[in-house]
Amino acid sequence: MRILLVDDQKSLRRSLSLMLQGAGFETDEAESGEGALSRLGNQKYDLVITDLRMDGMSGVDLLREIKRENPALPVILITAYGSIDSAVDAMRLGAFDYLTKPFREQDMLEKIHASQAIPAAAAWPAVAVPSRDAQDIVAETPQMRATLIKAERIARTDISVLITGETGTGKTRVARFIHQNSARQQAPFVSINCASLPENLLESELFGHVKGSFTGATESRAGLFEEADGGTLFLDEVDTLSPAMQAKLLSVLQEKIIRRVGSNKGKKVDIRIMSASNQDLSLLIEKGHFRSDLYFRLNGIRLHLPPLRERGQDLQNLLQRFLAIYGNKYGRSGLRLTPRAEAYVLGYPYPGNIRQLESFVEQMAVFADDAGHIDVDALPEDLQQQTAPLAMKNGHTELTESGSIADSERRMIEATLLRSTNIGEAARVLGIGRTTLWRKMREYNLHFHPHGRSR
Incomplete structure (x- = not known):
């Protein structure tokens, strides 16, 4: 695989080149967008990695020229944290993905491999940003807008998807979004939480069983793989699978044939697999708790969902949405937080993320006063006990990322x-x-x- 690196800072260009050469890639370097176009005219490359901000031609301008001349060539942009908005705009123009500085070598290598794993991904056309409330997913912050763009493009393929993120970040919603925008949208979307059942019951739930195969099996029953045939099977908390279940799942993914518990007869299934984990599977592999071969089957491409505490404007929007939902549910329309209560709500770190916020808002709706006001005394105990509520200016909370x-x-x-x-x-x-x-x-x-x- 041959990669062209574009950066006007020689030291950064060289360090990235050495890192990628150490990982087995061939690299060439260009110190400007113009130099990159010259090299692209004389040499075939599998991928371009470019800095977003450079003197002269910017990374976005270079992207436009590349897509005009060679729309099938994937481009990854590198940007500073403060320029993520520009990187999201670049993804609309057809960039494959972006990385923010500083980044881990593992993250870079993962994106490089993903750019080659999806046959149609390199030629992704320019798209409009999906609705920021696309199918009930609030996405005002640039990281979430980028996630929706990638999800919409991934939906056009049949590659397996691994969705990572903390508990309650909305992994199931994103999986459903991908399914509903795919060619399989008319077929079933079947979801199961792998941590919710003991191993023997999980095997039967996934693969089905025949009558008499175990105590209580009074009749034959199809499993979720058969139920999802033609559609999508979403395996949540896949990191909790036992070694034995990992081996059985790997066999099914390789052969695309399932066998009900107690039966030797196989049945072929046509299924797209999506999975989710709130743990880092690569760390579990290092500890010997997760099979690397199964990881590579599941991780065709990875989507990472940021925690709610890193999504400032989304937190505000979700708060208003849940206030409306639970105000209607309990006949308390017009629910609103006092400035003091809002400071506590927006300053909380939400380890349980969106699911925890929704639970909190439902409690607030129940304890609001008759006029629909929610003051500090109506907040859940966890919110009241935090030691550093969000600061207020002129009686109002600041809702910007830098505020x-x-x-x-x-x-x-x-x-x-x-x-x-x-x-x-x-x-x-x-x-x-x-x-x-x-x-x-x-x-x-x-x-x-x-x-x-x-x-």
Whole structure:
């Protein structure tokens, strides 16, 4: 695989080139968009990786020229965190994906492999941004808009999809969105939470069983694979599968043939598999808890859903949506938060994400006063007990990514670092992954010291 790297900073270009060569790729370099176009005119490449902001021709301008001359060539953009909006615009123009600085080598390699795994993906045409409330998915923040763009494009293919993210981030909704925008939309969408059943019952639920195959099997029964034939099967919390179930699932994915429990007769099925995990499967593989061959079958392409605490404007929109829903449900139309209560609601980190926010709002609707006002005393106990509610200015909360939501988040992370003995403990207390915590520490210029001092 031959990759063209484009960046006007030589040191960044060289370090990326060495990293990719170490991973087995051939690389060429260009110091400008114009230089890249010259190389593209003389050499065949499988992928272009370009910085978004460069002197002269920008990464977006380079993307436009590439798509005009060679629409099948995939392009990945690298951008700073503050320029994600521009990267999302580039995806509308046909970019395959983007990465924000600083990024992990694993994330870069994953996107490179994904760009080659989807035959039709390289030629993705320019698209309009899907509705920001597309099929009930709130997506005002650029990360979620990018996720919807990728989801809509993935829907046109039949590749397996692994959706990652914390509990309650909306993984099932995104899986359903992909199914409903795919060629399989008229066939069933079948979902199961792999953690909800013990292994013996899960096997029967997935593959079915024949009469008499175990105690209580009084009749033959089709499993979810058969029920989803022609459509999509969504396996939530796939990280909880036992080694034995992982082996059986891998066999079905390889052969596309299922056998009911107690039967030797196989049946061919035509199914698209989507799965979800709230754990990092690559870490589970390192620990020997998850099969790498099954991971590669499931991870045709990965979509990561950010936690709610990183989706400032989405939090506000979801809050208003749930207030309307539960106001109608309980006959309390016109529910509204006082400024003090809103400060608590918008400043909370939501380890349970959207599902937790919805539960909180339902409780607020029940305890609102007769006029529909929700003050601090009507908030759930978890919200009232937080130590750093969102700051207010002139009686109103700030709702921008760079405003007091970020200030509140910084204060919360700093306070947790001061109380924690190691980074892992701080991440657990905050309800986020270690990688997310490190990224936030870099973003807010926070440092951890073993004796409990951060600055």
